[in-house]
Amino acid sequence: MLAEIITIGDEILIGQIVDTNSAWMAKQLNLIGMKVKQISSVSDDAAHIIEALQQAEKRADVILITGGLGPTKDDITKLTLARYFDMGFRRDEETLQHVTDIFARLNRPMIDLNRKQADVPDRCTVIKNQNGTAPCMWFKEHGKIYVSMPGVPFEMMYLMEEEIIPRLKKAFQLPAIFHKTILTANIGESFLATEIETIEDQLPPHIKLAYLPRLGQVRLRLSGTGTDEKLLHEEVESYAQQIITRISKYVVAEEDIALEKALLDQMKKRKLTLSTAESCTGGYIAHLITQHAGSSAVYMGGGVTYSNELKMSVLGVKAETLTQFGAVSEETVREMAAGAKKHFNTDYAVAVSGIAGPDGGTPEKPVGTVWIAVANRYRVVTRLCVFGNKRAQNIERSAIAALSMILNELRQDED
Template sequence: MKATIITIGDEILIGQIVDTNSAFIAKELDGLGFQMVEILTVSDEKAAIDTALLRQLDRVDLVVITGGLGPTKDDVTKKVFCDFFGDHLIENQSVLTHVTALMERYYKRPISEVNKQQAWVPSQAHVLLNRVGTAPGMLMKKGQTYFVSLPGVPFEMKTIVVEELIPWIKKQFSGYHIVHRNIITIGIGESLLAEYLENWESSLPKGVSLAYLPSPGRVRLRLSTSGSDLEALESVLQQQINLLPDAVITYISSFEDESLEITVAKLFDKSKKTISFAESCTGGRLAQLFSSIPGSSAFFKGGIVTYATESKIDFLGVSAETIAKNSVVSEQVAVEMAQKARQKFKSDYAIATTGNAGPSKGDSNAEIGTVFIGISTPEKTFATEFFFGQPREKVVEATVLKGLELIYKEILKNV
């Protein structure tokens, strides 16, 4: 089974918004056994949309289109969609009833003529109800290809995909599966990982593939296979995971495709331990990551951003003498910051960051890109020096990820 995704909108083409719809749809279709052939973005013009649709005809089994279904004049997808199938628009009573109720219940006003246009759909279309919006999804077939048109508003698109499209796909297409298993590693680079896995990778059974997907702070290994027997496919992948060399197992943090902060958070939640932060060069990024995790109040005690040198002294309690003697960007200051954070927040663990992220050096003569990360645990407090180069955003991101990696290794000792 093959599929293509087409997103429509000049706002995507000019970089005004980021296309997150394609990523969501592709992941859902992959889980249903579809091989993704192409992801396209085209402008809000009839010729561009026509060309994109025609290109996929009889080439793939399913085309999912998002965008251009609003009530305004620049939303042309419905008209183009209708013309492509040689169809005409009719008023769908179910959609009209839904849109009318939505306007009266949530917007507290009668339905307008513009909103009524949302109820006009191609006469031959299978309508996909949009429970949270006014623009319905539309599904039609031409040749050997099914075409699905969805609104571009992400939460509306996701609702239709989950509640309407996926159940339809499961009825229409069945019997083939693409299965992935993710192996998340941290603290090891892609090249060394490949060296450790060379013999294991060479012995993978026919039909099983391995992909290296590096990103800042981690490397994701994606093990994949496909076929008709889902249970057998999952068993084959698990057998290969069981054969991973010990040298690699040491670096595995998770078998789920989750961020490092989620992995760390799960360990804190499991161990019933708590954490706090004292941040300088990271400007509260660590605290923001943890506070955005549902349920983090159980283990995240708090954080303090002491960006200026005096705030480290006045609010955190770092010794002015320590700073004067060693510089504000130093191992000694990072150690004191971590200790003070752990004491003030009464947490079991603490992370502290201080560094020269650039572009200027600030109150320290340390080379730009130099960072010290302090870790305080129930057993010890220490700080490690890193050099992350430039630009500034790279330094900040690398500091956050390395801090999470260091605390991960420490909390793992007590789980």
């Protein structure tokens, strides 16, 4: 069973907003065994919308549409759908009462434009939007199912979870689907593929392996489809365990989570604490860590010690170290990490100092040069990284490399 997602709105195409709806919807559909064939974004233009609908119904059984259901003239989705299906309009009394109640509750006057929210194509099934004034519309036309939803994310999400997904599950006999994700670090995609080649070659046709590389990490995702959910789960898990055993030294999580979340989980389990001392990353490592609920059980705090003065006064870096070796040096990050561990009284500390760019480099230390140190009660380890000349990428790469180093030291200590 195939689905297609169409998002409507000029604001998406000009980059004013990011289309997060489609990714979220695709994930929900995948969970119930419905594959998304294509995702399209089209402008607020009737001809473009109709063309997208015509193409979508050639490819998919279910077409989900978001956006363009507001009360203003630029919101033309409802009119265009009525034209496409050759329908007139009717006023849905339940929707009108719902809109009236919302305006009364807010103590705001209701005008004709608001009342027109209750006008819907006459052959559609109206699904009440509990969180807004624009109703959701379900069409069964041309042998397909079309669903038009508001583009406001929380309105769409509620409708998908409470109304659309249950109706789709009832309308179709969908296959069981199961995903297993393995998060790896400190190994490249091609080397990883070589390591597990023999296992991958043994996979049956209904189980696929995907490589999802990102800076400094690769996710392996096993996806299986079948009719027996329990058997499928056991089968995918069996192949996953073979892969995990083969590449155990690179595995940091056996679920689909972020690298820093894997780090937090491991440290929390072992009752360990962490602090940070950041220069070129400007607090980005701290941001990655603290975006996760419960991070305070592990992360005690840190310092963005951009200047040499703060490196000395906050972290205790020696003036002679900075004079002799410079801020971007192995010697400096060693003292930064040791100072953070001592000052913040943590089990582990990580320090980063580098030249993020685009300027500030020298022939000896070009842009992209980054030193990282991790300190624990046993030792301080360091690593030199040489990245490219793009500032944002250098900051992200530095953070991922730092997190990977901490994970590696955790593994060493465990062994």
